[in-house]
Amino acid sequence: MKIIETNLAEVRMKIGSNAEASGRTAADVKLVAVCKYFGSDVTAAVVAAGCGEIGENRPQALWSKALELSSLDVRFHQIGHLQRNKVRRTIGCIDMLHAGDSLRLLNSISAESVKQGIVTQILIQVNISGDQNKQGFKPNEVESVLENVAVMPNIDIQGMMTMAGLQSDPSKTQREFAELRELRESLFSRCPDNVSLRHLSMGMTRDYELAVREGATIVRIGTGLFAGIPRV
Numbered sequence: 318m319k320i321i322e323t324n325l326a327e328v329r330m331k332i333g334s335n336a337e338a339s340g341r342t343a344a345d346v347k348l349v350a351v352c353k354y355f356g357s358d359v360t361a362a363v364v365a366a367g368c369g370e371i372g373e374n375r376p377q378a379l380w381s382k383a384l385e386l387s388s389l390d391v392r393f394h395q396i397g398h399l400q401r402n403k404v405r406r407t408i409g410c411i412d413m414l415h416a417g418d419s420l421r422l423l424n425s426i427s428a429e430s431v432k433q434g435i436v437t438q439i440l441i442q443v444n445i446s447g448d449q450n451k452q453g454f455k456p457n458e459v460e461s462v463l464e465n466v467a468v469m470p471n472i473d474i475q476g477m478m479t480m481a482g483l484q485s486d487p488s489k490t491q492r493e494f495a496e497l498r499e500l501r502e503s504l505f506s507r508c509p510d511n512v513s514l515r516h517l518s519m520g521m522t523r524d525y526e527l528a529v530r531e532g533a534t535i536v537r538i539g540t541g542l543f544a545g546i547p548r549v
Contacts, residue, residue, distance in 0.1 A: 318362045324542045325350075325366050328525075332536065335529035346529055349394050351521075351539035353378065354548040357385045363542065364389050372396040372415075372537050376403040383410040396478075396537055398452055401425045408437045415478045415518050415537075418442040418452040420465055423472065430471035438473045440518050443500070445493045446482035453479070456500050460507075467509030476516030476534070477501060481524055490524050494531035 325348075333343035352360045353374040360371055360382055369390050373379040374397030383393055392412035399407060399416055404425050408414070417423055417439040430437045441462060442453035454462055459477070466474055479497050481490045501514050508514055520528025522541035529536065 318359070318366070318546070320545050321359075321362050321542060322366045324544060325363070325368055328538055328541050331526055332529055335526045339530050339532060346533060347516075347535045349396070349518075349535060349537045350542050351396065351537050352382075352543075353397075353539065355543060355546065356549045357382050359543070359546060360391075361386055361389060364391050368542075370394060370412075372539075376400075376407045379410055380406055394537075404429050405433075409433055409435065411437075413438040413440065413475065415440045415535075416442045416452070417474070417478075418454070420462065423462075423466060423469060427469035427472045436471050436473050438475050440476050440478040440516060441474060443477050443479045443497060445479040445497050445500075448482055451480060456496065459500060460504060463504065463507075463509060463512050466512060469511070472511060474512040474514070476514050476518065478518035478535075480521070481519070481528075487524075487527060491527040491531060494519050494524075494528045494533065498532040 332346050336343050336346050347370055348368055349370045349372040350363045350368045351372040370392050372394040379393055379395060393410055394413050394415055395407055395411050396415040401422055408429060426437050443456060444451045444453035477497060481493045497517060497519060505514055516534045517532055518535035519533045520536040522538050525536040
């Protein structure tokens with residue numbers, strides 16, 4: 318689809334310019350295309366356009382697409398909340414879980430990963446804005462979470478994920494992203510063996526440019542890629 322190719326090129330250009338502003342390059346930032354409102358045909362078109370990192374909110378949709386698109390070079394990211402009763406079917410389909418939002422979930426993933434003989438890559442979800450409607454750990458809980466994770470086999474904590482608040486003030490949004498970066502920097506040297514904190518997944522269509530300036534290594538883009546395409 319030509320519109321996807323055009324939108325993808327524009328998003329990547331903006332990622333590159335903002336990465337340069339933070340002393341990095343576009344190659345330092347992974348673009349995850351959020352396809353939660355679109356079927357396998359549109360998802361396949363994104364992959365064909367050159368973006369093989371696909372984000373899904375609903376595990377059921379992820380399961381279906383993982384099967385239907387198995388012949389493509391695609392890596393799936395579960396970016397929405399994952400219920401524990403869906404862990405078994407999900408972890409074998411994904412490259413990374415972005416919403417490690419409770420110790421109960423992390424324990425379940427660890428146990429199921431042992432059963433399946435795999436290592437599951439996870440990002441710790443941090444509620445940096447303090448929004449009571451958002452899930453995730455408070456910033457002051459993260460160090461304790463990492464200590465607990467240290468004894469959980471078969472999971473690899475790759476970093477942290479957050480969503481900024483819905484405020485209209487860009488400076489406040491940028492500050493929230495900066496707070497997550499600063500939290501990572503403060504914990505980096507004290508990480509257990511199965512924790513690297515190499516990734517910061519932050520920034521969506523409305524605010525990814527600010528996120529990249531503040532050190533995002535993964536951005537999750539939906540509307541910015543699919544504007545003009547009917548949802549299913």
